[in-house]
Amino acid sequence: MxxxxxxxxxxxxxxxxxxxxxxxxxxxxxxxxxxxxxxxxxxxxxxxxxxxxxxxxxxxxxxxxxxxxxxxxxxxxxxxxxxxxxxxxxxxxxxxxxxxxxxxxxxxxxxxxxxxxxxxxxxxxxxxxxxxxxxxxxxxxxxxxxxxxxxTSGAPLHKRGYRPTAGVAPLRETLASSMVNLSRLREGVATVDPFCGSGTIPIEAALMSINRAPGLNRKFDSMDFDFIPKKIWNNALEEAKDNETEGKVEIFGYDIDSNVLELAKENAKRAGVEHLIRFEVKNAEKFVSPYENCRGTIVTNPPYGERMLEKKEAEQLFRNFGKAVRENVPNWKMYIINSHEEFERCFGKRADKVRKLYNGMIKCYLYQYFKTPK
The missing domain is CATH 3.30.2130.30 (VC0802-like)
Structure with a gap:
């Protein structure tokens, strides 16, 4: 077939x-x-x-x-x-x-x-x-x-089942997981999202850290197709559960909005990974390492200027965030997705690599910072 x-x-x-x-x-x-x-x-x-x-x-x-x-x-x-x-x-x-x-x-x-x-x-x-x-x-x-x-899917596969509601400008789960993939999730290196919103990036990171299949908590249209034996579905679900591992990656989700952070916690609980993520109310413009001598990677989706903040406010946010990162975690790797074409200029640092991606119909750029500063 x-x-x-x-x-x-x-x-x-x-x-x-x-x-x-x-x-x-x-x-x-x-x-x-x-x-x-x-x-x-x-x-x-x-x-x-x-x-x-x-x-x-x-x-x-x-x-x-x-x-x-x-x-x-x-x-x-x-x-x-x-x-x-x-x-x-x-x-x-x-x-x-x-x-x-x-x-x-x-x-x-x-x-x-x-x-x-x-x-x-x-x-x-x-x-x-x-x-x-x-x-x-x-x-x-x-x-x-x-x-x-x-x-055979029904609802799109980015709908994992853990996020019944989301923030104003939700990042698709499939796109969030690709960012985590590029960041090379690994033990001994913390993954931090300073703008976590409803928690999509930390949750996808947590799912990947334990190798949990993304479709375990949802239904698919083809589950009702009579030409597919029920045993095939049972075997696939059992196989996925057997492939899970123990999570050994530190994952942090920060946001300045305490209400949206509560939503992130609820989503993480629905995904069954709330014990793997530390959510805290923090201001990204004053970003600091979670603890002393922490090795880390930032994977984040700052607010889009045209949808959540006025353009000038968003640009000032990028400047302040960039300054805090350079001063406090200069050696960290970063994977930042944004639709603002002048993000690098505002952030104050040119990316080592830029990928053009789409969050639904919104054209975005993934700015990758992975080289150690000289």
Whole structure:
């Protein structure tokens, strides 16, 4: 079987590593998605374990289409009855990029009709009540090449289940975990988030520190798919639990807002990692090391100027934070994500490396400081 897993732009490398870690063969990588081969158990194992992906799809077919007739005919040929029952609810969504068939709404309508026509032939009926299990067909058209896929995740995988509510400008969990990955979480080096907000970065760091699968505390649409035996899900969940280790990394979450910090504590408790994180009310503009001779790494998401603070206030915050860091922890490594293109100038230090990433639809820059000052 072939699978496609989608992700935020810029996280493809991490997603590929997740695929490799589970022992599956990568076939193709493009912006925002990785294609790989696996067996039916991959549905459960990938949904439970993928840390950087947004969704996992079963690939049903791929073909070229330059007209609605070609689109209909090629979709109708696919064997949907292997995956969709007579009473299932069929939802069609998708996107089109640089293709002749550019109207997403028209493509949705054509594909839905073709799926129904295919099922009519397979089941020998003409009425489908659509009262059963929800099945979401996703299409992706790129340069006139159409991919038809079945979504197995349901809610996006960044929704781990521990954060029912978030702050004003939440950082996606998948993006937070990629930042922690780059920071090289390890024993003997504290991980500190001076702007932790609802706690996403410290919580993701804590989950990674004990190798806890991110999907253990949530439900997936494909848990209700009858072509996937319940035993496959049980095995995937047991395997994930067996792979957990003991946490030996110091993790700190700071914020100046005591109310949002209470929310962070509640989220950490829901994630089952509250005992691994020390949350404290602290002002990032007066940042100091948690204790004397502490080796540490800052991984953080300062407030975005256009959403949470006026631009000038945000820039002053960056200046004060940068000054405090240079004076008090000059040798620490830092991984700071922000949408402000002039962050380095305000912060007062040029990054060793800058990555362009996306937090949802917001273009951001990950400023990496990992070289020891001379």
């Amino acid at each position: 072939r699978f496609v897993t989608s992700c935020l732009f810029g996280l493809e490398k991490f997603v590929g590593e997740d695929v490799d870690k589970l022992g599956y063969k990568r076939i193709d990588t493009m912006d925002g998605r990785v294609t790989f081969e696996g067996d039916i158990s991959a549905v459960a194992r990938c949904n439970v374990n993928f840390r950087y992906s947004e969704r996992v799809y079963i690939k049903l077919g791929e073909f070229e289409a330059f007209s609605f007739t070609e689109l209909f005919d090629n979709v109708e040929k696919l064997k949907f009855s292997d995956f969709i029952n007579q009473d299932d609810v069929i939802i069609v969504t998708g996107s089109s990029v640089r293709s002749k068939l550019f109207s997403v709404r028209d493509c949705q309508s054509i594909i839905k009709k073709a799926v129904i026509k295919s099922l009519e032939k397979s089941y020998g009926v003409t009425f489908f009540p659509e009262t059963g299990v929800k099945k979401r067909i996703e299409f992706f058209i790129f340069n006139d090449r159409v991919s038809i896929m079945l979504d």
